[in-house]
Amino acid sequence: MSDTPFSFRVTHTDGLARRGTMTTAHGTVETPAFMPVGTQGAVKAITHRDLESLGAEIMLANTYHLYLRPGDALIARQGGLHRFAGWSRPILTDSGGYQVFSLASRRTITEEGARFRSHLDGSAHLLTPEKAADIQAHLGSDIAMALDECVAHPCGVREAADATARTLRWARRGRDRVLALRARTVDGVTISNDGQAQFGIVQGSVYPELRKESASETVAVGFEGYAIGGLSVGEPTGVMYDIVSQTAPCLPAHQPRYLMGTGMPEDLVESVARGIDLFDCVLPTRNARNGQLFTTEGRLNIKNARYAEDARPPDPACACYTCRTFSRAYLRHLFLAGEIGAATLNTLHNLNFYLDTMRRIRDAIAFGRFERFRLAFHQSLSRQALDS
């Protein structure tokens, strides 16, 4: 199916949950895995070395942002995103489509692609399935995503069906482009990573029939992996879980399944229980910068007055640098003083919490005790919800 070094092997299953190893051109990723979001080629507020020491095996970067600034051609001339950003582990890039839908102005969708104006300088751009593939070839990520059309929530079934059908046509065009790039039959595009894989994206909003159709037809195109897109866009959590439950079994068992943009820690556990292998989300990093910490006992808002003289670490059960070294009182002080270090220390903790949760999930699956882990995880969260 593919001439890339990309491969995926499920090593353990426990119910629908899977533990696996994903091999990319820049190394392996143990799954289920959480991918910290490095929008500009860097996870906000922490250094690459700190991110590596937290155990992050793969980073997500945003095609839309890097395309606009510093530009994918510049990054290609610098040897690709890994070399440019000084990050040697795997990278997944999104297609740019989601940011076009959420950030850009004067957006119009046609069969050709998405026309939009840059949120930075108002310049006009056209993102097509081919262009999304070319930009990601320049970036040289290990996993590129096909361009899709993500509809908002709520969305009528007719509109959802149209967007899903267009996403499928775009998937075929995007896949054709990647195969042409691999065959070196495209001029003017620098291939920064010979081993780049490409994932297709299943759409269909909250409609199970659309989702199943989208899944089977996207799989028929033939990608190295598959994502479920268009969730975590405002629908109730139960609806999201149901759609994941109904969609995941329609995806090939021997290929990675990626739930895009999700989510809360409990969403990761619940989605793994439904057969998902990969996640990304801005919550741990964005909330850290806003002073919200994820802990084994729920969320903690460090700016609350109740922590002014609280000498305990944010999460007494946590072994991260922040929890080993600093008190809630000090972290609150740094946050209220507007110190950059508050963002750094909170981000270190939150990412450790997410990455450690994934480690515990992987261990639980490997030892056939995932259901016990799942139960204990929810019990701990509900026992004492801190500030949530």
Added chain:
Amino acid sequence: MSDTPFSFRVTHTDGLARRGTMTTAHGTVETPAFMPVGTQGAVKAITHRDLESLGAEIMLANTYHLYLRPGDALIARQGGLHRFAGWSRPILTDSGGYQVFSLASRRTITEEGARFRSHLDGSAHLLTPEKAADIQAHLGSDIAMALDECVAHPCGVREAADATARTLRWARRGRDRVLALRARTVDGVTISNDGQAQFGIVQGSVYPELRKESASETVAVGFEGYAIGGLSVGEPTGVMYDIVSQTAPCLPAHQPRYLMGTGMPEDLVESVARGIDLFDCVLPTRNARNGQLFTTEGRLNIKNARYAEDARPPDPACACYTCRTFSRAYLRHLFLAGEIGAATLNTLHNLNFYLDTMRRIRDAIAFGRFERFRLAFHQSLSRQALDS
């Protein structure tokens, strides 16, 4: 002279330059030393562990800021600044006077002290020599500074003489207070650090006679060390060097000499050549956040367009994490994208440059080749001034 564990020993001299070891209640500091500024109990944009790994042996914290927020009494209840901030190495605190002069509004100076309004909430405060000692007792720094009156530049000789005389009277009151605190004859003040030393401050603006008089009378009060204040406030560099040259010999040879608020890398070298042991300055950290990097070849403004595709590290001669890992092109991208990480990586580099310069100074003095080092340092800087 003192019942604190504080001591200072000059181990090598080379011309007027001195290499020494300063012992405090929280460990030793090799001198000449640069003290990174941790205004709020944290050096901006980097973690304590990164600061330690750069080799920083002592941090400066600002009494004015910590007094206003979170409050010195709160910090005392949390066990003092070391424990509150999770920093176990030595800390020097300033008296708060300089920030009252530079940040606070509606400031009036009387013999009693400095009345001012907080820059945070407009609340009214009175900082006296005794109050400055009490606050620093609460903070529990290893070195406390006496309250002084720092005049602006330019300043007439009459005004300078008045401020210098008042600084001396305040020095006596501040010293009396510290001795009373040590003797446990002051109620209502928590001593967070039994081993705190206190330094006096020499003033006198740009007037050599005032400086000499201030030095001899401040030394007569009897502190554990002495600072030269009121420089790096806008006077020409040559004037600063002359005042340091004339003042340093008036200070005891067996006690540490601290030049407050200085300065550029070349100022550190020139002041060591005149007998200074300790420095602090916001330049390496503040300029880092503004995109200016100190290198062996001069200053480099990372936002300059010329670096857009420059794959070289900021300073090819530097072994810091930033220079080992990242290109000028990437650091420029992070800076222009407004990433917090730009501040972190630039700060790591600039502090490494300052702390490494001090290491090289100490080595040069120990091996009797400080004058050769001094010459080579200036030659390297002037050979190719980058963006300065």
